[in-house]
Amino acid sequence: MHDFAxxxxxxxxxxxxxxxxxYDEFKAKGLSYNMSRGKPCTEQLDLSMKMLDYPNSSxxxxxVDGTDCRNYGxxxxxxxxxxxxSQMLEVSTNEIIIxxxxxLNLMHDTIARAIIHGVYGSELTWGKLPKxxxxxxxxxxDRHFAICExxxxxxxxxxxxxxxxxxxxxEKYVREDESIKGIWCIPKYxxxxxxxxxxxxxxxxxxxxxxxxxxxxxWDNAYVVHHLSDKHDQxxxxxxxxxxxGNPDRVFIFTSTSKLSFSGAGISMFAASENNINYTRKQIxxxxxxxxxxxQLRHVxxxxxxxxxxxxxxxxxxxxxxxxxxxxxxxxxxxxGKNIAWWNRPNGGYFISFNTMDGCAKAVVAMAAxxxxxxxxxxxxxxYGKDPRDRNIRLAPSYPSLDELKTAIxxxxxxxxxxxxxxxxxxxxxx
Amino acid sequence: MHDFAxxxxxxxxxxxxxxxxxYDEFKAKGLSYNMSRGKPCTEQLDLSMKMLDYPNSSxxxxxVDGTDCRNYGxxxxxxxxxxxxSQMLEVSTNEIIIxxxxxLNLMHDTIARAIIHGVYGSELTWGKLPKxxxxxxxxxxDRHFAICExxxxxxxxxxxxxxxxxxxxxEKYVREDESIKGIWCIPKYxxxxxxxxxxxxxxxxxxxxxxxxxxxxxWDNAYVVHHLSDKHDQxxxxxxxxxxxGNPDRVFIFTSTSKLSFSGAGISMFAASENNINYTRKQIxxxxxxxxxxxQLRHVxxxxxxxxxxxxxxxxxxxxxxxxxxxxxxxxxxxxGKNIAWWNRPNGGYFISFNTMDGCAKAVVAMAAxxxxxxxxxxxxxxYGKDPRDRNIRLAPSYPSLDELKTAIxxxxxxxxxxxxxxxxxxxxxx
Numbered sequence: 001m002h003d004f005a006x007x008x009x010x011x012x013x014x015x016x017x018x019x020x021x022x023y024d025e026f027k028a029k030g031l032s033y034n035m036s037r038g039k040p041c042t043e044q045l046d047l048s049m050k051m052l053d054y055p056n057s058s059x060x061x062x063x064v065d066g067t068d069c070r071n072y073g074x075x076x077x078x079x080x081x082x083x084x085x086s087q088m089l090e091v092s093t094n095e096i097i098i099x100x101x102x103x104l105n106l107m108h109d110t111i112a113r114a115i116i117h118g119v120y121g122s123e124l125t126w127g128k129l130p131k132x133x134x135x136x137x138x139x140x141x142d143r144h145f146a147i148c149e150x151x152x153x154x155x156x157x158x159x160x161x162x163x164x165x166x167x168x169x170x171e172k173y174v175r176e177d178e179s180i181k182g183i184w185c186i187p188k189y190x191x192x193x194x195x196x197x198x199x200x201x202x203x204x205x206x207x208x209x210x211x212x213x214x215x216x217x218x219w220d221n222a223y224v225v226h227h228l229s230d231k232h233d234q235x236x237x238x239x240x241x242x243x244x245x246g247n248p249d250r251v252f253i254f255t256s257t258s259k260l261s262f263s264g265a266g267i268s269m270f271a272a273s274e275n276n277i278n279y280t281r282k283q284i285x286x287x288x289x290x291x292x293x294x295x296q297l298r299h300v301x302x303x304x305x306x307x308x309x310x311x312x313x314x315x316x317x318x319x320x321x322x323x324x325x326x327x328x329x330x331x332x333x334x335x336x337g338k339n340i341a342w343w344n345r346p347n348g349g350y351f352i353s354f355n356t357m358d359g360c361a362k363a364v365v366a367m368a369a370x371x372x373x374x375x376x377x378x379x380x381x382x383x384y385g386k387d388p389r390d391r392n393i394r395l396a397p398s399y400p401s402l403d404e405l406k407t408a409i410x411x412x413x414x415x416x417x418x419x420x421x422x423x424x425x426x427x428x429x430x431x
Numbered sequence: 432m433h434d435f436a437x438x439x440x441x442x443x444x445x446x447x448x449x450x451x452x453x454y455d456e457f458k459a460k461g462l463s464y465n466m467s468r469g470k471p472c473t474e475q476l477d478l479s480m481k482m483l484d485y486p487n488s489s490x491x492x493x494x495v496d497g498t499d500c501r502n503y504g505x506x507x508x509x510x511x512x513x514x515x516x517s518q519m520l521e522v523s524t525n526e527i528i529i530x531x532x533x534x535l536n537l538m539h540d541t542i543a544r545a546i547i548h549g550v551y552g553s554e555l556t557w558g559k560l561p562k563x564x565x566x567x568x569x570x571x572x573d574r575h576f577a578i579c580e581x582x583x584x585x586x587x588x589x590x591x592x593x594x595x596x597x598x599x600x601x602e603k604y605v606r607e608d609e610s611i612k613g614i615w616c617i618p619k620y621x622x623x624x625x626x627x628x629x630x631x632x633x634x635x636x637x638x639x640x641x642x643x644x645x646x647x648x649x650w651d652n653a654y655v656v657h658h659l660s661d662k663h664d665q666x667x668x669x670x671x672x673x674x675x676x677g678n679p680d681r682v683f684i685f686t687s688t689s690k691l692s693f694s695g696a697g698i699s700m701f702a703a704s705e706n707n708i709n710y711t712r713k714q715i716x717x718x719x720x721x722x723x724x725x726x727q728l729r730h731v732x733x734x735x736x737x738x739x740x741x742x743x744x745x746x747x748x749x750x751x752x753x754x755x756x757x758x759x760x761x762x763x764x765x766x767x768g769k770n771i772a773w774w775n776r777p778n779g780g781y782f783i784s785f786n787t788m789d790g791c792a793k794a795v796v797a798m799a800a801x802x803x804x805x806x807x808x809x810x811x812x813x814x815y816g817k818d819p820r821d822r823n824i825r826l827a828p829s830y831p832s833l834d835e836l837k838t839a840i841x842x843x844x845x846x847x848x849x850x851x852x853x854x855x856x857x858x859x860x861x862x
Contacts, residue, residue, distance in 0.1 A: 037503065039502055039503050039504075040502060042499065045499065045501040045502060048501075049488040049489075050488050051488075052486055052487050052488050052490070052725070053487050053488050055483055056483050056484050056487065057480040057481050057482075057483050057484050058480075059483070068473065068476065069695075069696070070476040070479075070693040070694065070695075070696060071470055071471065071476060071693070071694045071695065072468065072470050072689075072694040072695050073470075073695070100531050100532065100723075101531065101720075101722065101723045102719045102720045102721070104718070104719055104720050105718055105719040105720075108717065108718040108719065109540075109718075112543050112547060115547060116543060116546060116547065116558070116582065117581075127547070127558055143717075146717045147717060147718075149717075150548075150714065150717045150718075151547065258503075258720070262501040262502070262725060263501065263502045263503040263720070264500075264501075264502065264503050264504070264505075264720055264721055264722075264723060264724060265500070265501060265723045265724060265725040265726070283581065286539065286574075286577045286578060286580075286581045287535070287536055287539040287540075287578075287581075288533045288535055288536040288539065289532075289533045289535050289536070289689070289694070289695055290533070290695055291532065291695075292531075292532045292695060292696045292723065292726065293695060293696060294483070294693060294696040295696070295723065295726070
């Protein structure tokens with residue numbers, strides 16, 4: 001059946017009852033599949049198991065600069081670790097700090113520090129201001145939004161275009177409103193849209209006029225090397241762009257190895273101008289005795305070079321790509337041409353961003369849940385959990401097996417159609 | 432030479448020139464020994480090397496509750512880790528959160544959260560108050576004081592007695608001043624005094640009347656199992672004491688395995704009432720994707736029980752005890768009876784707290800440094816780095832070898848005598 005809306009109510013109702021029957025059959029199976037989070041699957045985690053063999057009890061745990069990694073000392077990372085991951089982020093070794101096991105933790109703490117101490121160049125700490133606001137290109141990452149909520153930072157929705165955030169809107173907001181202190185960006189293979197910011201967007205972010213002198217771009221480059229195929233998106237270097245635009249201190253860059261090695265047992269990185277790095281290092285020196293250096297050794301022994309990382313990421317892709325393909329193929333075969341759903345085909349990252357007709361996302365997610373398919377909560381990809389058009393659903397194909405995925409996405413497509421049909425039939429009845 | 436002050440100026444000057452000669456001889460040797468920090472020595476770190484063999488690439492990394500520790504999930508620790516370390520801290524498994532690699536980080540973040548969000552039961556966040564003050568029993572731990580300085584928390588000196596902080600002073604302050612929100616305590620084998628709080632002190636801390644309703648005891652139980660011999664100090668359970676006194680939410684307990692396994696690559700713990708734990712867990716869930724669970728597995732595989740921990744700590748003691756003994760023996764032979772210095776003989780912990788005559792500590796540390804012996808900076812054991820009597824020096828015997836220690840402490844004793852002699856001779860001349 002093509003474009004649903006062009007069919008008669010009778011035909012739609014008949015098709016609906018066929019779908020309803022299929023749905024009930026699936027429901028009777030007592031399925032329990034989870035496509036809600038960007039979790040690597042077991043096969044992906046297995047790729048890094050050799051990392052656990054070094055250092056072992058017969059190794060020395062000494063870093064290139066002679067540091068015994070089993071003892072106290074060093075708050076910003078081993079030299080060899082900075083060397084490797086500064087290449088991954090395309091910054092200098094003076095522009096990077098190696099953190100603990102969670103880049104989310106670095107982002108949270110960066111905002112906490114801004115509130116209590118301000119950022120480099122702040123005239124007032126953010127906590128002393130009556131109001132702090134962040135721009136939130138959406139759909140986006142729910143955990144970014146949760147940090148803003150925790151700190152009572154007001155979030156402003158910015159539409160996502162195919163080349164990044166709506167820069168017209170971004171530029172207008174930051175030019176006019178001094179209380180806007182930051183913007184969340186996932187610039188490469190974005191969560192959930194899977195798009196990569198264009199050079200123009202990067203340049204405009206770097207050069208735009210901001211009323212707040214201590215405005216910061218929170219550049220969560222979580223998927224920097226997470227390609228799905230040999231077709232790699234290219235992202236312009238934001239730190240260089242900021243320097244070129246005369247705003248060298250504008251950007252805070254974050255990433256981690258959570259989806260290279262182990263999720264939750266990897267290492268995280270913070271990159272920025274030397275001014276920002278020196279300012280932050282001073283605070284970190286009081287906050288902690290420093291990150292786990294043995295885990296850093298583990299990582300640079302397993303990943304000796306960017307070539308190693310690239311080869312390793314190809315192995316991840318060979319596991320992930322078929323999963324994305326199966327989802328995309330089922331979506332294509334079940335939904336295309338019906339004019340009820342739209343989705344992206346990302347070249348990397350962990351998600352497929354799916355849009356229903358307006359006002360259908362919540363109902364689809366609820367219906368899928370009833371049949372045992374757990375999806376990311378509708379609305380989660382927007383600030384305050386509120387999708388203004390109730391249409392975006394984030395599909396996370398990484399964790400389930402291919403068989404599970406196929407079934408899950410079939411059930412999902414049935415739910416999308418049933419909810420859409422109900423809406424279309426209602427509209428026709430009203431019309 | 433006995434009691435210096437009872438000798439003639441001439442005798443003292445003669446003795447001084449002998450010592451000066453010895454000092455110059457040591458100085459000419461170009462020594463470079465460091466007794467400044469409580470760092471475990473290489474032999475201590477070697478005790479835990481077997482920990483690095485598990486999990487390796489052939490292990491499953493699955494926790495007792497089925498969690499794949501290589502993947503996301505879980506913010507407050509694996510069940511088996513809570514089980515073990517709740518025993519160490521004598522709390523229930525619902526009263527503990529397992530953190531990352533740094534208990535200092537937990538303490539810092541606990542205060543940061545109190546400033547931004549308040550603690551459980553706060554009417555106002557601490558950041559909204561015109562002034563926040565902490566009581567600082569001193570001598571104490573410089574890193575506690577550094578956290579207060581970072582957050583602009585005013586520190587109030589409290590004298591340390593042989594059974595803990597001067598409770599008369601503590602009770603008076605907290606009863607009268609609402610802006611006093613906390614007290615730093617290292618209750619067992621304290622840093623640097625090596626004393627353990629008496630039951631009476633614990634009970635008084637638990638039951639005292641505080642004007643601030645959200646007052647907290649920061650109970651840094653860093654040396655909970657760090658005995659130096661079979662003679663163990665006993666510390667009363669503060670959480671139980673707080674519950675018994677009707678103040679169950681008053682205490683925040685911290686510790687880590689930094690001096691059990693590896694310093695900076697261990698795991699940390701936070702223990703408190705369930706109200707406090709639930710309140711904190713909610714915030715941590717936004718802050719981080721959770722601590723490194725693989726490192727948790729490593730620890731509970733190596734330490735299967737409290738018996739394992741106790742046996743392991745005996746091995747640490749067998750390395751540390753001779754170091755403490757050599758320092759104490761040299762102090763005894765060189766300084767006792769001269770009435771110019773006083774020191775403790777701790778049953779555990781990492782330090783010997785040494786007091787010179789008033790006004791001599793800085794000069795002694797500077798003189799030792801000139802001869803290549805690095806000591807903890809004089810004043811570091813007090814808030815703002817200011818020892819009001821300029822007399823306390825923290826000696827950290829753990830890191831240097833026995834030979835190095837012997838020489839270092841000999842030089843130190845010469846410095847103490849030279850500085851004291853100068854003071855005594857000056858006084859006599861004036862007198």
